[in-house]
Amino acid sequence: MVIKANNSNLTQLSPLELRHLIRKGDYTNQTSGLCAGYTQANLVILPKALAYDFLLFTQRNPRPCPVLEVSDVGSRKLVDFARDVDLANDFPKYRIYRNGKLASETTSIEDIWSNDLVSFIIGCSFSFESELLAAGIDVRNISEHVNVPMFNTNIKLKSAGVFHGNMVVSMRPIRDELVPTAVQVTANMPKVHGAPIQIGHPEEIGIRDLNHPDYGDTVTVKDGETPVFWPCGVTPQNVIMQTKPPLVITHAPGHMLVTDVINSTLKY
Amino acid sequence: MVIKANNSNLTQLSPLELRHLIRKGDYTNQTSGLCAGYTQANLVILPKALAYDFLLFTQRNPRPCPVLEVSDVGSRKLVDFARDVDLANDFPKYRIYRNGKLASETTSIEDIWSNDLVSFIIGCSFSFESELLAAGIDVRNISEHVNVPMFNTNIKLKSAGVFHGNMVVSMRPIRDELVPTAVQVTANMPKVHGAPIQIGHPEEIGIRDLNHPDYGDTVTVKDGETPVFWPCGVTPQNVIMQTKPPLVITHAPGHMLVTDVINSTLKY
Numbered sequence: 001m002v003i004k005a006n007n008s009n010l011t012q013l014s015p016l017e018l019r020h021l022i023r024k025g026d027y028t029n030q031t032s033g034l035c036a037g038y039t040q041a042n043l044v045i046l047p048k049a050l051a052y053d054f055l056l057f058t059q060r061n062p063r064p065c066p067v068l069e070v071s072d073v074g075s076r077k078l079v080d081f082a083r084d085v086d087l088a089n090d091f092p093k094y095r096i097y098r099n100g101k102l103a104s105e106t107t108s109i110e111d112i113w114s115n116d117l118v119s120f121i122i123g124c125s126f127s128f129e130s131e132l133l134a135a136g137i138d139v140r141n142i143s144e145h146v147n148v149p150m151f152n153t154n155i156k157l158k159s160a161g162v163f164h165g166n167m168v169v170s171m172r173p174i175r176d177e178l179v180p181t182a183v184q185v186t187a188n189m190p191k192v193h194g195a196p197i198q199i200g201h202p203e204e205i206g207i208r209d210l211n212h213p214d215y216g217d218t219v220t221v222k223d224g225e226t227p228v229f230w231p232c233g234v235t236p237q238n239v240i241m242q243t244k245p246p247l248v249i250t251h252a253p254g255h256m257l258v259t260d261v262i263n264s265t266l267k268y
Numbered sequence: 269m270v271i272k273a274n275n276s277n278l279t280q281l282s283p284l285e286l287r288h289l290i291r292k293g294d295y296t297n298q299t300s301g302l303c304a305g306y307t308q309a310n311l312v313i314l315p316k317a318l319a320y321d322f323l324l325f326t327q328r329n330p331r332p333c334p335v336l337e338v339s340d341v342g343s344r345k346l347v348d349f350a351r352d353v354d355l356a357n358d359f360p361k362y363r364i365y366r367n368g369k370l371a372s373e374t375t376s377i378e379d380i381w382s383n384d385l386v387s388f389i390i391g392c393s394f395s396f397e398s399e400l401l402a403a404g405i406d407v408r409n410i411s412e413h414v415n416v417p418m419f420n421t422n423i424k425l426k427s428a429g430v431f432h433g434n435m436v437v438s439m440r441p442i443r444d445e446l447v448p449t450a451v452q453v454t455a456n457m458p459k460v461h462g463a464p465i466q467i468g469h470p471e472e473i474g475i476r477d478l479n480h481p482d483y484g485d486t487v488t489v490k491d492g493e494t495p496v497f498w499p500c501g502v503t504p505q506n507v508i509m510q511t512k513p514p515l516v517i518t519h520a521p522g523h524m525l526v527t528d529v530i531n532s533t534l535k536y
Contacts, residue, residue: 052320055327056338070324072428079426158347160340187536268455268536 010034015258016084023089028107030254031092032126039192039263040256041068041081042122042233043091044240045109045249048073051118053161057239058120060158064167064235066123066191068259074115081259087119093252100244109249117249123192124233124256125170127263128185132172135185140173140219147253148172149213150232154206155197157239165239169197170232171210173225182228191266198229205229278302283526284352291357296375298522299360300394307460307531308524309336309349310390310501311359312508313377313517316341319386321429325507326388328426332435332503334391334459336527342383349527355387361520368512377517385517391460392501392524393438395531396453400440403453408441408487415521416440417481418500422474423465425507433507437465438500439478441493450496459534466497473497 010018010027015035021027031040046054051073058065069081076087088110096103096112125148129139141148148170155167174182179199187195198205210227211218215234221227240248251257278286278295283303289295299308314322319341326333337349344355356378364371364380393416397407409416416438423435442450447467455463466473478495479486483502489495508516519525 052323055320055323059323059327059335059338067327070327190536268458 011036015082015260018258019082019085019090022092023086025107028092031256031258032254035258037130037262037264039068039081039259039261039266040124040126041259042124043087043094043249043251043257044120044122044236045087045117046120046240046245047247048116048118050162050245053163054120054236054240057157057160057163058122058236060160061167061235062190063194063197064157064231064233066193067120068123068191069121071119071121073118076113076119078121081121081261082257083260085257087257088113091251091255091257093255095250095252097241097248097250099246100241105252112249120236121257121259122233122236123266125193125230126256127192127266128189128230130263131185131189132182135181137174137178137182137185141217144219146217146219148216149210149219150215150234151202151207151229152214157235162243163239165235165242167197168215168232168234168238169205169229170216171202171213171219171227171229173219173221174228176224176226179226179228186230188267190268193231193233196228196230200226200228202227202229279304283350283528286526287350287353287358290360291354293375296360299524299526300522303526305398305530305532307336307349307527307529307534308392308394309527310392310504311355311362311517311519311525312388312390312504313355313385314388314508314513315515316384316386318430318513321431322388322504322508325425325428325431326390326504328428329503330458331462331465332425332499332501334461335388336391336459337389339387339389341386344381344387346389349389349529350525351528353525355525356381359519359523359525361523363518363520365509365516365518367514368509373520380517388504389525389527390501390504391534393461393498394524395460395534396457396498398531399453399457400450403449405442405446405450405453409485412487414485414487416484417478417487418483418502419470419475419497420482425503430511431507433503433510435465436483436500436502436506437473437475437497438484439470439481439487439495439497441487441489442496444492444494447494447496454498456535457531458536461499461501464496464498468494468496470495470497
């Protein structure tokens with residue numbers, strides 16, 4: 001009998017040990033909090049026919065789309081961010097979109113893998129949240145145990161080929177006197193979205209009501225706190241879906257790749 | 269009669285005025301020293317069929333290949349680095365390579381332009397040299413009025429599709445006590461190659477004789493100076509030529525695009 005692992009007895013695993021467990025199908029939960037200090041990453045898999053336009057889109061919009069690594073065409077391996085990796089099995093959960101609509105969720109995409117697929121491994125705010133905590137800043141979505149609130153904005157991105165759209169941002173309330181620190185800490189990590197894109201004026205980027213995020217959950221904004229907005233990794237998925245491509249595969253929200261790279265190496 | 273301009277009466281021109289002069293064919297010289305403070309850029313033009321592999325190569329090797337902007341397919345315009353620009357006429361001189369061999373030099377590529385060409389605008393060490401000077405560091409190739417010495421190395425780059433090869437580096441001798449400053453100044457400008465890749469040990473990267481550069485000129489290395497090596501923009505051209513593509517167009521050495529972007533905005 002396979003004992004399904006849970007988060008509480010996994011905290012001591014190395015990224016490689018965790019990936020092996022996930023690969024075997026023995027761990028299918030979210031990865032938040034696992035392998036502390038190691039970079040976790042988002043996934044977008046596209047057919048090669050769309051890969052140039054998407055790579056160019058990320059080059060033109062690195063703040064919301066910080067690409068950490070791109071696989072070779074058809075390859076399920078990485079070189080830089082994880083050595084022993086199987087991109088078709090090492091995320092705990094995948095989402096398969098066909099013609100822009102969610103078709104299914106699965107713990108392995110081995111059966112639908114084909115040699116024309118390209119995997120984009122994209123930086124994630126988990127990396128800078130751990131640095132904010134280390135700087136003594138409360139990260140409200142963590143302390144309230146919910147998903148970070150995310151909002152559509154009026155910030156137009158640079159288009160590339162078939163891809164175009166607006167930026168999605170995440171919001172974290174920061175104590176007024178700590179806002180400069182929050183800027184400094186995150187600006188130092190451009191590969192995981194970098195500095196905020198807006199501080200304290202949601203209406204200027206088209207956000208009407210902080211209590212009604214477009215994605216994720218609501219968090220408390222206390223007196224003496226400023227809402228701070230960062231470019232968000234939901235942006236690339238959002239932009240891709242608008243083009244309704246025949247096939248896109250992503251990680252399921254929160255079900256990330258745990259890489260071998262420690263967060264601090266993503267700093268300048 | 270058209271009066272051909274020369275460098276001495278051009279120093280007051282804005283980048284746009286200079287590009288207009290170049291576009292009309294009234295200036296065909298090197299751009300070094302013109303429009304002080306503005307970013308100058310390298311050019312690589314490839315057919316779309318090679319653009320994905322090359323864009324991926326630059327994504328995997330940003331130190332020697334810092335892409336500033338990529339044009340849309342077939343477009344002779346830019347969006348970020350210059351507003352009123354004609355990529356087929358705004359470099360003072362171009363080199364046309366066919367099957368990996370230099371076929372001709374020309375001041376306009378309008379007549380061979382085709383709708384499947386993609387232009388890569390690539391950062392150049394001119395930008396960080398002006399910052400080194402501002403930090404009180406003698407840049408020997410400037411003070412000796414020669415081209416910077418460049419060397420092939422044993423530093424293997426990450427391959428991408430058809431593109432693979434080793435890094436080319438440039439060398440600047442730096443007074444021993446100023447080496448940390450030189451590292452700090454250039455590390456702050458990753459879009460123009462960033463920090464040195466090697467300090468003081470040329471043999472470790474496969475360089476045998478500092479007096480025999482593979483490209484450019486020899487410069488004096490004085491007592492009390494350390495040879496410092498930076499990733500060099502000759503790298504992408506070198507790597508492309510090895511694949512002997514049917515058509516590649518580059519700028520002629522030193523004949524750069526003068527952009528509307530000031531160098532200091534390339535800093536973090």
